[in-house]
Amino acid sequence: MPxxxxxxxxRITRGQKVSAALVxxxxxxxxxxxxxxxxxxxxxxxxxxxxxxxxxxNGLPLTAKDRADDGKKAQQxxxxxxxxxxxxxxxxxxxxxxxxxxxxxxxxxxxxTPKAAPKRYANNLDGWIRESLAIMKDKGIPGSYExxxxxxxxxxxxxxxxVNDWDINAINGVPSKGLLQVIQPTFDTYHVAGTPxxxxxxxxxxxxxxxxxxxxxxxxxxxNSAY
Numbered sequence: 001m002p003x004x005x006x007x008x009x010x011r012i013t014r015g016q017k018v019s020a021a022l023v024x025x026x027x028x029x030x031x032x033x034x035x036x037x038x039x040x041x042x043x044x045x046x047x048x049x050x051x052x053x054x055x056x057x058n059g060l061p062l063t064a065k066d067r068a069d070d071g072k073k074a075q076q077x078x079x080x081x082x083x084x085x086x087x088x089x090x091x092x093x094x095x096x097x098x099x100x101x102x103x104x105x106x107x108x109x110x111x112x113t114p115k116a117a118p119k120r121y122a123n124n125l126d127g128w129i130r131e132s133l134a135i136m137k138d139k140g141i142p143g144s145y146e147x148x149x150x151x152x153x154x155x156x157x158x159x160x161x162x163v164n165d166w167d168i169n170a171i172n173g174v175p176s177k178g179l180l181q182v183i184q185p186t187f188d189t190y191h192v193a194g195t196p197x198x199x200x201x202x203x204x205x206x207x208x209x210x211x212x213x214x215x216x217x218x219x220x221x222x223x224n225s226a227y
Contacts, residue, residue: 147221
């Protein structure tokens with residue numbers, strides 16, 4: 001039998017053993033990390049949110065019928081809003097038409113209603129006094145029917161053309177004239193606007209005399225003699 005001599009195994013030093021152990025440890029760690037980490041595709045799929053599906057009031061997914069009903073309700077709501085707007089517009093138009101009709105009615109009434117005719121007074125002493133009193137009231141001149149009538153009867157006996165040609169005024173060239181015997185300068189000063197500028201006109205004479213008496217005596221009613 002041949003004599004074979006087995007080769008002696010190579011001797012491994014302590015440093016070589018440590019290096020081999022470190023390499024083996026690092027390889028295992030890498031393999032474990034690769035196995036534990038998910039792929040990019042798996043991460044994206046896992047993290048992606050689920051698709052949001054519309055649900056009804058009870059939490060169940062909406063069916064095609066539910067969507068159709070919702071569409072009908074939306075159309076009904078829109079129709080209701082449109083109808084309401086049309087109603088409001090119609091009411092506004094009716095109100096505007098009624099207002100225009102009322103305005104036309106007032107205009108027709110104003111046109112059809114004749115203006116009150118000016119009051120007419122008798123062309124006599126009573127009428128002259130009453131017309132003068134109306135003017136005096138409008139102008140704020142005091143006096144009464146009794147006060148005017150009393151002084152007229154004393155001064156002229158009711159004659160609008162009476163002339164005093166004997167007193168001091170006549171001597172001075174400015175005789176007293178008319179129902180209340182007024183001289184021209186006094187008439188010019190106290191003439192009441194709106195009456196004739198004629199000394200012997202009954203209305204102009206009475207109102208001018210009453211205006212003068214109001215300034216000097218407070219009222220024609222306070223005059224009981226020549227003034």
